[in-house]
Amino acid sequence: MLTLDPNRLADLRIPIGTGWLLGACMEARGRQDLWLRQKPEVLEVLREQAIIQSAESSNRIEGVTVEANRLRPLVIGGARPRDRSEEELAGYRTALNWIYSRKNPVRVTPDVIRRLHALAQGGSSGDAGEWKRRDNEVIEILPSGERSVRFVPVSARETPATVETLCRRYRAAMDDERIPPLLMVATFIFDLLCIHPFRDGNGRVSRLATSLLLEAHGFQVIRYISLERLIEESKDEYYRVLKLCSDSWHEGTNEIIPWWNYFLGTLRRAYKELEYQVESVEARPAKSELVRRTVLSQVEPFTLADMAAQLPSASPQLIKKVLAEMKKASQVRLAGRGRGARWEVAG
DSSP: OOSOOHHHHHTSOOOHHHHHHHHHHHHHHHHHHHHHTSOHHHHHHHHHHHHHHHHHHHHHHTTOOOOHHHHHHHHTSOOOOOSHHHHHHHHHHHHHHHHHTOSSOOOOOHHHHHHHHHHHTTTOSTTTTOOOSSOOOEEEEOTTSOEEEEEOOOOTTTHHHHHHHHHHHHHHHTTOTTSOHHHHHHHHHHHHHHHOOSSSOHHHHHHHHHHHHHHHTTOGGGGTSOHHHHHHHTHHHHHHHHHHHHTTTTTTOOOOHHHHHHHHHHHHHHHHHHHHHHHSOOSSOHHHHHHHHHHHTOOSOBOHHHHHHHOTTSOHHHHHHHHHHHHHTTSEEEESSGGGOEEEEOO
């Protein structure tokens, strides 16, 4: 059943493309210390931005959204949540803080997975941190609106033992030099998604576990570039690969290399973005340049509140100033007035 079987994985031939992605990620990890020593003011902005984007994107993938003007107070300011959606957003931030505050790598156990779930759920739902009590299904909404069963996870009865086996295999695999650790991390996350151990919040827990394991292996890019945002931006591919690789998972004959490619490709994108953010900021003040780049990356019309939510370290005055400069340079245009005014990047 579990894909994380060192004997099975050691027999796989890693394609050239997968090997190249793996090498690129390892090379980037080797260079990250150099990047992280440069321009601390840029890293400060990126760190706050990544935290907010991670909490927002991971919850939005699950259909949980909050008002744009509430993002920064909830994630950075410690504001009291006003409803269930805000509890889950604040809970995700608490979970990230717990991950990043560890002085030593966390030993991967079922209790750690349950703790991530309890934190991500905001601690207030009745089954926060508890394994599912009933069997569940992964449902796909078809274009017609019909609901289709995409995958049947492990039963509720078998879940505790299966998670225990997964964690034990992961710990043992770290001592096995036949498989690169980064592929073991990717495989652990994939199996966790297939087990689907909780009634709700499985996607959020998988993304938190990704941060936990990558942090333990020294991939610090996740502190500055939101993997959750990158996953949300490519969520069609994310779900396509999950569906492909979960086929025949129960029989132990499923594919895993497409998932490895997606996982490694996302991590590589994060490192490329970090490198660009750090090394391309030259004469311009760091925050002004980050505002400008964030504006140019928008694909839909946006408001000042949208920008303020994405750029927590930039003051509203700075955002307005940069937008005015960009409007004068014909890089953006403004439609409407007052609160209803929306900006868009000029074509």
